[in-house]
Amino acid sequence: xxxxxxxxxxxxxxxxxxxxxxxxxxxxxxxxxxxxxxxxxxxxxxxxxxxxxxxxxxxxxxxxxxxxxxxxxxxxxxxxxxxxxxxxxxxxxxxxxxxxxxxxxxxxxxxxxxxxxxxxxxxxx
Numbered sequence: 001x002x003x004x005x006x007x008x009x010x011x012x013x014x015x016x017x018x019x020x021x022x023x024x025x026x027x028x029x030x031x032x033x034x035x036x037x038x039x040x041x042x043x044x045x046x047x048x049x050x051x052x053x054x055x056x057x058x059x060x061x062x063x064x065x066x067x068x069x070x071x072x073x074x075x076x077x078x079x080x081x082x083x084x085x086x087x088x089x090x091x092x093x094x095x096x097x098x099x100x101x102x103x104x105x106x107x108x109x110x111x112x113x114x115x116x117x118x119x120x121x122x123x124x125x
Contacts, residue, residue, distance in 0.1 A: 011046055016054035020063065023074055024082050034064060034072045 005014050022028045035043070040051045055072060058064040063078045075081075102112045 005044060005046070011044070012050050012054035012057075014054075015040060015044060015046075015051055016057050019055070019058060020082050023063065023078050024086070026079065028074050030074050030076050030078065032074050033070075034074065036071055 005011050019028070019034060028034060034055075037048060037051045037055055040055070041048050044051065055064065059066060059072070061081075062075055063082060064072045065075050066072050098112075107115070
């Protein structure tokens with residue numbers, strides 16, 4: 001995990017996304033303890049409230065849960081929930097606009113699928 005953050009987006013969102021990435025990538029698994037807000041504050045060198053805002057959003061979304069006096073942990077099913085959220089966001093941000101553009105260009109579904117296959121075949125996975 002890199003401690004560098006950028007100025008392009010709110011810091012609390014970047015911290016939230018990095019924790020979510022660790023869950024999706026299975027670096028953090030169900031019921032694993034996540035780093036404390038104090039550790040995250042030290043690691044990222046940001047305000048405690050900034051870290052807490054990102055972490056609390058994950059709690060509100062049912063991705064993390066708190067054990068009073070012990071810490072925060074990854075909720076059961078968190079990875080599946082995050083993947084579903086990301087699939088929907090991907091569809092909204094990329095698939096829908098791509099289909100609209102393909103329709104404007106008169107591309108058939110087969111042509112669109114072929115373009116995707118060609119592009120994926122040319123990229124190392």
